[in-house]
Amino acid sequence: MLAYAEAGEGPAVVLLHGFPLDRSIWEPQLSYLAGSYRVIAPDLPGLGKSEPFVEGERPSIPAMARLVLDLLDHLGVEQAAVAGHSMGGYVTLALYKAAPDRVAGLGLVSTQAGADTSEARQTRFVTAEKVKEEGPGALVAGMGTRLFAPGVDPEGEVYRRVTRVIGNTSVAGIRGALFAMADREDLRSLLVQVKVPTLVLTGEEDQLIPAERSQVMAAAIPAAVLVKVPGAGHLPMLERPAEVNRAFEHWLDLVY
Numbered sequence: 601m602l603a604y605a606e607a608g609e610g611p612a613v614v615l616l617h618g619f620p621l622d623r624s625i626w627e628p629q630l631s632y633l634a635g636s637y638r639v640i641a642p643d644l645p646g647l648g649k650s651e652p653f654v655e656g657e658r659p660s661i662p663a664m665a666r667l668v669l670d671l672l673d674h675l676g677v678e679q680a681a682v683a684g685h686s687m688g689g690y691v692t693l694a695l696y697k698a699a700p701d702r703v704a705g706l707g708l709v710s711t712q713a714g715a716d717t718s719e720a721r722q723t724r725f726v727t728a729e730k731v732k733e734e735g736p737g738a739l740v741a742g743m744g745t746r747l748f749a750p751g752v753d754p755e756g757e758v759y760r761r762v763t764r765v766i767g768n769t770s771v772a773g774i775r776g777a778l779f780a781m782a783d784r785e786d787l788r789s790l791l792v793q794v795k796v797p798t799l800v801l802t803g804e805e806d807q808l809i810p811a812e813r814s815q816v817m818a819a820a821i822p823a824a825v826l827v828k829v830p831g832a833g834h835l836p837m838l839e840r841p842a843e844v845n846r847a848f849e850h851w852l853d854l855v856y
């Protein structure tokens with residue numbers, strides 16, 4: 601069973617974090633939305649406090665989605681609004697594909713629907729080797745400042761908090777997530793079939809998944825609202841929490 605945080609009562613909202621992070625990135629939204637909703641934020645496999653995929657099990661995005669559904673079964677949640685950040689967005693789309701009836705609304709934050717190019721896959725395998733040799737610090741060096749809008753202060757509280765999370769992540773968890781992302785399916789054809797209220801949110805200055813990809817995704821989804829957060833990079837929920845809370849509130853008003 602995935603480890604998770606839970607707060608509040610009411611209609612369910614699930615928040616799925618990205619790579620190589622954990623549920624703590626959603627703390628500002630968890631505490632804000634808990635005033636009106638039952639908010640559930642799991643740690644994806646091998647990240648935060650969740651166990652990695654077991655030896656011999658192939659890490660995959662659909663397997664992560666299955667574990668989130670198992671958690672919802674365990675918690676007695678029939679339907680939820682599901683929002684995912686980046687890799688968590690890949691899981692959100694896979695979950696919608698596997699079990700659309702369990703999803704009341706979709707939130708796609710700083711993410712994309714396409715698969716990796718062969719070059720991007722190759723880079724993931726190189727990174728997985730590097731992390732095996734050097735530990736999670738290699739990721740901090742590789743992507744630390746690029747997670748944020750240009751000009752982030754590496755001495756600032758948010759930067760330090762995020763790099764601390766990455767530095768504490770297990771090598772097995774990082775490698776499993778990299779292999780799962782490298783293997784993921786192109787789900788762009790799913791977008792036109794989305795029938796639930798959808799929020800597509802991006803930082804205007806995202807250096808990892810450019811904001812244009814959110815624009816394209818939102819245009820393909822029939823009932824999508826696109827929100828671009830000025831001054832935010834790949835982590836708008838931490839860089840601009842008040843704007844993201846407001847956008848989630850409007851989205852959830854449409855869902856419930």
Ligand code: MLT
Pocket residue numbers: 617618619620685686687688781808
């Ligand atoms: C993430 O933030 O989850 C990752 O950067 C996504 C990715 O590497 O594709």
